[in-house]
Amino acid sequence: MKYNTREAGGYAVLELSGDVDLSCSPDARKQILQCLEGGKHLLVDLSGVTYIDSSGVASLVEGYQTARKKQLRFGLVGVSEAAMNVLQLARLDKVFPIHATVGDRLQADG
Amino acid sequence: MNTELIFEIHFPAKADRLCLVRALVKRAGELTGCNSELTDKLVIALNEACMNVIQHAYKNDEPGEIVLKILNNGSHLIFRLTDFAAPIDLDSVKPRELEDLRPGGLGVYFIREIMDECRIGHLDGGAGNYLEMKKKID
Numbered sequence: 001m002k003y004n005t006r007e008a009g010g011y012a013v014l015e016l017s018g019d020v021d022l023s024c025s026p027d028a029r030k031q032i033l034q035c036l037e038g039g040k041h042l043l044v045d046l047s048g049v050t051y052i053d054s055s056g057v058a059s060l061v062e063g064y065q066t067a068r069k070k071q072l073r074f075g076l077v078g079v080s081e082a083a084m085n086v087l088q089l090a091r092l093d094k095v096f097p098i099h100a101t102v103g104d105r106l107q108a109d110g
Numbered sequence: 111m112n113t114e115l116i117f118e119i120h121f122p123a124k125a126d127r128l129c130l131v132r133a134l135v136k137r138a139g140e141l142t143g144c145n146s147e148l149t150d151k152l153v154i155a156l157n158e159a160c161m162n163v164i165q166h167a168y169k170n171d172e173p174g175e176i177v178l179k180i181l182n183n184g185s186h187l188i189f190r191l192t193d194f195a196a197p198i199d200l201d202s203v204k205p206r207e208l209e210d211l212r213p214g215g216l217g218v219y220f221i222r223e224i225m226d227e228c229r230i231g232h233l234d235g236g237a238g239n240y241l242e243m244k245k246k247i248d
Contacts, residue, residue, distance in 0.1 A: 019132075022161050023125035051132065053157050054216035061211060085150060089223060090216055091208050 002048075003031050009106040011073070012040040017048025020056035028056055032063035036072055043102055047078030052086050064096060073109070077102050111184030116142065123164045123174040123193065131160050131178065138180050142187060144247055152187070152245060155224040158217035159191050159241055162203075167195035167239055186226070186244045194238035203230055 001024040004015045012035040020028050035042045044060060046052070060076070067074035075097035079087065087093045099105040116138050121127045135156045139149030160176060168174040177192040205219035206212075222228055227244040 019129055021125070021128050021157065022164065023128060051153075051157075053128075053154070053161060054214070054220060055161065057216060058214045065211070082150075086154065086220075089154070089220055095211065 001027065003028070005031070005035065007040075008043075008102045009109075010041060011043045011102070011105075012038065013043045013045055013077075013102055015045040015048065017050075019051040020049055020059075021051060021053045022055045025053070025055035025059050029059035029062060032059055033066060036063065036066050036070060036074075039070070039072070041073035042067060043075050043077050043105060045078050045102070046076055046080055046083045049080045049083045052083045054086075054090075057086060057090055057092065060096065061092070073097075075099060075105055077105055111182075113181050113183040113188070116180040116182055116187075118177065118179040120175055120177050123160075123168040123172075123176050123195075125161075125164055128157055128160055128164075132157050134178075135180070138187075142182050142247060144187075148245075148247070151224045152189075155221045155243065155245075156189060156191075158220045159189075159243065162217050163191065163193045163195070163239075163241075167193045167198055169195075182247075186246050189225075189241075189243045189245075191241040191243075192233065192238060193240075194233075197232040197236050198239050200230055200232075 001018045001020050006013050014031055014035055064074050077099050079098055132153050135153050136149055139152050163176050174195055179190040181188040205222055206215040225243040226246050229242045231240055
């Protein structure tokens with residue numbers, strides 16, 4: 001797994017790529033929580049994710065719940081087909097705010 | 111058709127081996143004529159099953175071995191996963207309700223959602239645990 005962080009429109013954008021599985025999901029979790037600890041709204045870009053397992057999904061869920069507690073916005077953007085298949089299996093595609101691009105999310109925010 | 115062994119592998123119960131398991135299961139799916147959607151689901155289920163062995167049977171840090179055997183009986187692919195950890199509490203292996211939104215606990219749900227049959231048990235003499243899963247293939 002590789003990751004990169006950038007900022008856009010008041011959000012931290014965490015770009016994850018590669019396989020997000022048990023061997024590296026602790027890193028994904030750490031990056032997600034660090035972004036939120038910094039007090040920033042967070043978008044996780046999954047466009048480069050080739051595989052995500054339940055531990056990777058757990059990191060996203062924890063990020064979503066942590067953001068809510070901190071009253072920060074959280075969402076997913078550019079969800080790859082591989083990642084969407086797993087989110088749909090877990091019925092989390094109806095829970096996470098999901099947009100095709102960061103721009104779409106910013107537009108939706110108004 | 112007699113039951114045909116597709117392959118059997120032995121590997122350390124370490125998270126960094128999961129990518130190898132996924133690659134093998136994907137190729138096994140393709141070899142047996144599964145379409146890409148079914149193959150992707152088999153990869154998900156087998157990855158989650160191996161994860162559960164690493165995390166819950168071997169508890170993430172005990173050294174141990176996993177044996178994965180894939181067979182084809184003509185109508186079903188059969189996946190047998192064996193570990194040599196202490197016998198697990200079989201009653202604790204259950205999916206959680208999806209409405210209970212929290213990190214973790216999805217692996218068993220994924221496996222049962224994808225596979226047609228699942229059977230877990232202990233090896234004779236308390237030597238370990240097994241998980242057998244079956245999936246109908248066209």
